[in-house]
């Protein structure tokens with residue numbers, strides 16, 4: 339699909355993206371926009387090389403693609419200077435290889451913070467209250483009357499929510515769980531962010547002033563403290579060498595037997611084979627997963643586990659957010675082409 343065929347700058351999007359605002363932004367600024375409509379979901383390096391061709395100024399790519407030296411040097415040879423991932427995560431992008439080839443890299447933070455946090459909250463509830471299991475039971479025609487033990491799950495109010503990685507998304511999730519369900523908070527974060535502490539302190543004062551039991555909060559000295567103490571744990575770190583398989587057999591073993599674990603970050607943060615074993619051995623332990631180690635596949639056995647709620651990497655999937663991500667990605671590429679600093683550069 340081609341927009342503004344006579345445009346001076348050739349910009350490629352490796353996938354159709356929601357909305358038309360991003361296309362207009364580019365075409366209004368003398369860009370010819372080419373959108374790849376190839377049916378297969380994940381494009382290979384060879385597919386993208388063919389798209390780049392011999393003249394290309396910038397590319398908007400997706401988190402399923404492997405953006406390393408092969409693609410960045412091809413983009414450089416084609417005269418390109420700009421690449422943006424349509425995602426906040428950029429573990430699929432070798433930023434050093436891009437820099438070496440003189441390509442600026444952009445990502446799309448901010449617009450997906452609340453949407454992603456809402457999905458983490460939804461998975462926390464779905465897992466704690468066994469919603470998917472109960473839905474399947476209903477549809478299978480198995481409900482034959484109310485019973486005291488039917489799908490008994492966990493009450494969130496007054497329990498402790500644990501957050502690992504208190505950046506934008508982790509902090510938004512924590513706020514939702516504290517305000518929505520009056521949960522106490524324990525969190526672990528490598529960076530000295532104070533936004534969460536300010537919020538919980540002010541909220542605690544508000545509850546007290548209204549005669550309600552204030553919530554408690556604690557910044558944990560170690561990640562293990564969060565795993566040991568929390569009833570619901572949500573993972574929000576970036577994926578890099580230090581967070582690969584952060585949650586493994588040993589760390590699963592120290593969590594409460596009835597804990598809920600949620601992952602909306604990146605699949606390889608959790609050792610999925612260890613997780614399946616843990617779910618099998620501990621039927622009251624539950625997980626809500628949006629991401630998987632070998633996406634789009636699940637490790638053997640996970641699909642059969644009743645104590646797992648699984649969804650296909652949809653944390654940022656609201657119309658407003660996806661249109662916003664497309665717009666930011668277009669602005670990133672346009673900024674560089676037009677000689678401004680790139681809008682969102684993960685290295686800055």
Ligand code: DGY
Nearest residue numbers: 424425426427450654
């Ligand atoms: C991201 O942006 O990194 C998410 O995984 C997809 O929205």
